[in-house]
Amino acid sequence: MSETLEGLVVKANSGDKKALEKILVEIQDLVYNLSIKMLLFREDANDATQEILIKIVTHLSTFNHQSQFKTWVYRIATNYLLTQKGKKSKEYSVSFDEYANQIDAGLSDNVNYTQNEGEIALLEKEVMFGCTQGLLLCLNEEDRMIYIMSVVLEFNSTEASKILDITPENFRKKLSRSKTKIKNFMSNKCGLVNKNNPCRCKRKIDFLIDNKIMNPNNLMEEKYYHRTIDFTDKIGDLQKTMAIYQTAPKMPAPDTILKEMKKALRLN
Template sequence: MDQKTNEEMLMFVEKATAGDKEALETVLLSAQDLVFNLSLRMLGTFADAEDAAQDILLKIMTHLSSFQKQSAFSTWVFRIAVNHLKNYKKHMFAQRPLSFEFYGTDIENGKSGEVPDLTQDVEKSLLAEELKLSCTNVMLQCLDAESRCVFVLGTMFKLDSRIAGEILDMTPEAYRQRLSRVRKKMADFLKIYCGEYGGGKCRCEDRVNYAIQSHRLNPKQLDYTEAGEIPLQTMLEVKKAMEETDDFAQNFAFCKPYEAPERTKRFVREFLDSPQLSVIRNAEGRG
């Protein structure tokens, strides 16, 4: 988490729970990239991920005194975030759920060749890259919430099965089996339909205008290609990577970590300077 060891984070947590505002800021800013990236993969869009990340960061702050140090701080953060996101109902795909069947039918039947040029003078290759990253992330919404968690923790964050199982309240063996099944399901779909990460006929560049017409791509708002990509190590101290359970890793290169948007960073700093912080701390003190 922001290249800090667990021991360093424990020190900051102790100071933060004792009332040190700068330590609290360090804790929250260190967690923000992890929280945002998990939210993005779980919810499918930048806007929904930003909103959920703010909610989760508030939960981390208000529950910080309950952290018992029986696990790594990042594991505790993951658990809070996962529990929040699995039950999060305010995102777009909670209202309009997806399935692999729907996605496949859209690829098969979408008449992309009949759509006029809608690129608005934006380079088509740039739009195709944005569509590729967006499409594969939205594809995760075809999984149920727990399967999505399993996939993201194992494929993007590369957590070992003991830690991931602890976060999801399942045994390491059950987690490994579930991860293998979910990764195979994703890989099979990519193999059939996706020409970017599999052997399918769908090519992002051919579907750019269709995606714009169907409001899946906005040439004036390229969230993925404009986001700052970061190494996994800046979010998480990875001492033991997830053991490989299958041969599908090359299929999931789209699981890239991004820097939390400026709005999320600004939210943390503005909240720490607001009267609400004192209200929450006073409430914690009375509790």
């Protein structure tokens, strides 16, 4: 039977470096995925993940075992991400109206970059992920985190409110507001949510590549998209919007993060 994280914490706090390394291995993906969903850009997510892991290690002795260790990790991660804005994510944060104008720009009926259907399908997924995650940057930091915790990570209001240190009622109120903003935007712009809208992920491929917003040589791998979208006319726009966000890829943290942490903590 594998050892619990809580048991590893006890050992790590007693000076066991192997236990500390196992903790980092177990939580790095959790921290990285929250960071990239909050900040969008991999450079920002990498930096944030390292900083959060350092905070976790340096404050490990303060974990009081009154909650699950991962809940405590999420609390530290969310506190950091709500106060420390990524450089690129801050630069690309715009209003909903400004983002609507960006969505309308550069729609093309053809994909000139490639004729390979498999590559086009992967590029479409990359566009969908980038577009929907970019839309979250239109929300303020707290509302964005609340939306991610509920819709993307699927925490219930009791769990998420404890992590964010707000009341469940306040969490639900803010979540409802964010859901409405995102749903209204996608209902008016996204062709996946409303087939009458002209925007399609495929139609944005060339524009995003030509303007160096998307790098076709640095795409997320197909295997990280853990759900597929299968919409019917029977579900509403809110359910479609949430389903799109729930297809967001879950990716492993880059190997360089653990290597840097082990080096800094002298775990080698």
